[in-house]
Amino acid sequence: MKTFVFAAALSLAIGLMAPWGTAGAAQKAPDAQLQLSDCVKCHPKVVHQNQEAGGKHRTEVTCLDCHDAGHPPATPVDKMIPKCSKCHEGEPHFEVKNCLDCHRNPHTPLKITFPKNRKVKPVCKTCHAEQVKEVNQNPSAHAKVDCSFCHFKHGYIPSCLKCHKPHRKGQTFKDCVSCHRVHQPLNVAYGPNVPNKNCGACHGKIRKLLESGHTKHAKLHCVFCHKKKHGYIPACQDCHGVPHPKRLIKNFKGCLACHVDPHNLTK
Numbered sequence: 454m455k456t457f458v459f460a461a462a463l464s465l466a467i468g469l470m471a472p473w474g475t476a477g478a479a480q481k482a483p484d485a486q487l488q489l490s491d492c493v494k495c496h497p498k499v500v501h502q503n504q505e506a507g508g509k510h511r512t513e514v515t516c517l518d519c520h521d522a523g524h525p526p527a528t529p530v531d532k533m534i535p536k537c538s539k540c541h542e543g544e545p546h547f548e549v550k551n552c553l554d555c556h557r558n559p560h561t562p563l564k565i566t567f568p569k570n571r572k573v574k575p576v577c578k579t580c581h582a583e584q585v586k587e588v589n590q591n592p593s594a595h596a597k598v599d600c601s602f603c604h605f606k607h608g609y610i611p612s613c614l615k616c617h618k619p620h621r622k623g624q625t626f627k628d629c630v631s632c633h634r635v636h637q638p639l640n641v642a643y644g645p646n647v648p649n650k651n652c653g654a655c656h657g658k659i660r661k662l663l664e665s666g667h668t669k670h671a672k673l674h675c676v677f678c679h680k681k682k683h684g685y686i687p688a689c690q691d692c693h694g695v696p697h698p699k700r701l702i703k704n705f706k707g708c709l710a711c712h713v714d715p716h717n718l719t720k
């Protein structure tokens with residue numbers, strides 16, 4: 454941030470009285486100098502906006518730090534408007550274009566709205582590089598839309614259910630994100646606590662088969678065996694090592710020649 458002068462601008466020459474004839478100018482102009490306390494007399498709307506939601510543009514700077522170049526009629530109106538870069542410099546976020554596209558009103562700088570037809574992704578990247586990288590490196594339908602397709606307001610988090618049907622009745626947003634990472638939705642991965650009913654939403658037959666079995670496998674969760682990543686298939690030996698003498702099983706084509714089905718073991 455550039456240093457800027459607070460006090461030096463506390464007052465400024467207004468020049469001779471002129472018949473402005475607009476916006477509250479019926480007011481008599483103050484004498485030769487405009488004080489900070491004068492602004493409200495003719496610009497009450499701006500002052501009130503600033504008081505209500507000015508944030509640091511109220512507490513860290515005053516009207517006259519920004520509008521320090523004079524005042525009409527001595528100074529033309531367009532000379533009164535400061536560039537943001539006067540004070541905001543040196544960070545990636547301050548290198549983007551058209552600040553007022555999002556910070557619509559400099560007097561209420563944190564009231565941010567995203568413009569409809571502007572891609573905001575490059576701006577998000579200046580603060581959320583990790584999420585932008587994640588989206589870009591994992592092609593999916595979610596990567597084809599702009600961030601603001603979902604986050605249409607800064608900080609707003611939509612539920613998946615706003616746009617998608619669940620795989621089974623009663624599934625919640627929490628369920629969705631236990632399997633899908635939203636910025637890479639096609640890489641389905643999960644922890645050890647996903648209940649069988651969430652797998653059963655698509656693998657209903659296997660769930661029934663497993664849970665109606667009479668061996669110890671019936672008590673195991675799908676994700677106890679199919680760990681971490683959707684589609685992963687474990688080998689029996691991962692958990693059981695070699696439980697029978699080699700001699701005994703070498704003539705059989707794998708464990709399932711006798712045990713039939715991991716979801717419906719025969720013992």
Ligand code: HEC
Pocket residue numbers: 473474475476477478480481482483487488489491492493494495496516517520524525530531533534
């Ligand atoms: C006596 C009334 C009066 C006072 C007091 C006054 N202004 Fe103004 N101001 C005006 C008028 C009228 C205009 C419009 C001039 C024009 O369009 O030629 C104006 C224009 C401006 C503009 C440019 C607006 C634009 O259209 O871009 C800014 C910025 C501004 N004033 C800031 C201030 C600040 C800051 C203060 C307090 C230090 C202040 N004014 C005090 C009457 C006033």
Ligand code: HEC
Pocket residue numbers: 492493496499500503510511514515516517518519520534535553557559560
């Ligand atoms: C952080 C810098 C900053 C501060 C502080 C600031 N302004 Fe402004 N002001 C601007 C900028 C930038 C614009 C031009 C906005 C635009 O182009 O839409 C502007 C525009 C204006 C305008 C004309 C547009 C309008 O909304 O009516 C007036 C009047 C004005 N300011 C008055 C004030 C007053 C009074 C204060 C103190 C309460 C103040 N400003 C504080 C930066 C500032």
Ligand code: HEC
Pocket residue numbers: 454457507508509510513514518519535536537538539540541552553556559562563
């Ligand atoms: C005269 C100096 C000055 C100008 C010009 C200025 N700012 Fe600021 N702005 C500050 C200061 C000082 C802060 C508080 C310190 C910080 O956050 O860096 C601030 C803070 C902000 C904040 C955070 C507000 C908060 O409450 O946390 C935003 C957003 C912002 N400025 C946007 C802008 C935009 C957009 C412009 C151009 C329209 C602009 N500023 C012009 C001085 C300025």
Ligand code: HEC
Pocket residue numbers: 537538541546547548549550551552553554555556563565567573576577607
């Ligand atoms: C695409 C929308 C967008 C644009 C364009 C944009 N900003 Fe921001 N800006 C944001 C968002 C979102 C935040 C985060 C606000 C928060 O934390 O609540 C932010 C925060 C800020 C902050 C406060 C946090 C900080 O890092 O100090 C400042 C200052 C700021 N912007 C200045 C600017 C300036 C200057 C420009 C133009 C060079 C600009 N912004 C352009 C969306 C935008």
Ligand code: HEC
Pocket residue numbers: 546567573574576577578579580581600601604607608609610
């Ligand atoms: C100037 C920096 C800045 C910019 C630009 C910015 N953000 Fe943020 N964002 C933040 C900060 C700071 C937070 C609060 C972080 C926290 O609560 O941990 C945040 C929070 C969020 C959150 C909520 C996180 C949560 O856990 O609740 C989302 C979603 C978000 N930003 C999306 C975006 C999107 C989309 C963009 C682009 C339009 C964007 N942000 C631009 C700084 C920024």
Ligand code: HEC
Pocket residue numbers: 574577578581584585588595596598599600601602603604610611612613630635636
């Ligand atoms: C399809 C909708 C969608 C899109 C597109 C999207 N997000 Fe998100 N984002 C979400 C949801 C939903 C969450 C909450 C995820 C959770 O809680 O697990 C989230 C969370 C976040 C968070 C909070 C931290 C985190 O990682 O959970 C940030 C920051 C964020 N998104 C930024 C972005 C940015 C930047 C983009 C654009 C590159 C983007 N998002 C694109 C829906 C989306």
Ligand code: HEC
Pocket residue numbers: 592593594595602603611612613614615616617629630633634635638639
């Ligand atoms: C704002 C709407 C929106 C939100 C919120 C949203 N999505 Fe999507 N999602 C879409 C659209 C649009 C598509 C592409 C068309 C389709 O498949 O329906 C899509 C596609 C997908 C796909 C298929 C991806 C592909 O490339 O084929 C998955 C998986 C997905 N979404 C999961 C989720 C999950 C999980 C969440 C919540 C964490 C979520 N979505 C939140 C709009 C959204």
Ligand code: HEC
Pocket residue numbers: 613614617618619620624625626628629630631632633641643647651652683
């Ligand atoms: C138990 C893990 C799991 C949970 C929980 C889950 N999903 Fe999925 N989802 C998947 C798998 C696996 C696929 C991929 C199926 C395939 O390859 O066809 C998928 C595919 C999708 C698709 C792509 C289109 C389709 O229907 O095949 C969308 C959209 C989707 N999920 C949204 C959601 C939403 C919304 C939720 C929460 C209500 C959710 N998912 C909960 C595992 C899960």
Ligand code: HEC
Pocket residue numbers: 620643647651652653654655656675676679683684685686
């Ligand atoms: C949205 C539906 C859906 C959900 C939910 C789902 N699956 Fe699947 N699953 C599929 C589809 C479709 C296939 C077959 C296509 C493929 O190979 O991706 C499949 C294939 C599999 C395969 C076999 C992969 C192969 O190589 O033959 C395993 C193992 C599997 N799923 C386990 C699970 C587990 C465990 C869960 C719960 C964490 C689960 N699935 C949740 C739809 C789903």
Ligand code: HEC
Pocket residue numbers: 667668669670677678687688689690691692693708709712714715718719720
């Ligand atoms: C992720 C680990 C895991 C995998 C993979 C696995 N099992 Fe098991 N299996 C177990 C556990 C845990 C038990 C219960 C052990 C106990 O309680 O003593 C078990 C028990 C068994 C039993 C005894 C059942 C009973 O009721 O006494 C047989 C037989 C068996 N497994 C065969 C297999 C076969 C064949 C495969 C491959 C198709 C396989 N297992 C894959 C973990 C696994």
Ligand code: HEC
Pocket residue numbers: 649652653656659660661663670673674675676677678679686687688689715716
């Ligand atoms: C004891 C470990 C274990 C448990 C528990 C388990 N599986 Fe499996 N699953 C396996 C093994 C081992 C295979 C590979 C069988 C083969 O080689 O034919 C397999 C294969 C599959 C396949 C692909 C082949 C097929 O039969 O379609 C799917 C889908 C599947 N499991 C889903 C599930 C679901 C859903 C659950 C929970 C309801 C579940 N599994 C519980 C070990 C397990």
Ligand code: HEC
Pocket residue numbers: 689690693694695696697701702705707708709710711712720
């Ligand atoms: C020739 C048939 C056959 C083959 C091949 C076979 N098993 Fe078995 N297995 C059995 C029989 C029969 C039992 C029951 C023994 C008992 O209850 O004492 C058994 C029991 C088990 C048990 C339970 C042991 C216990 O102490 O309760 C496990 C675990 C097991 N087998 C795993 C495997 C694995 C892993 C493979 C593949 C490497 C395999 N079996 C191959 C016939 C076979």
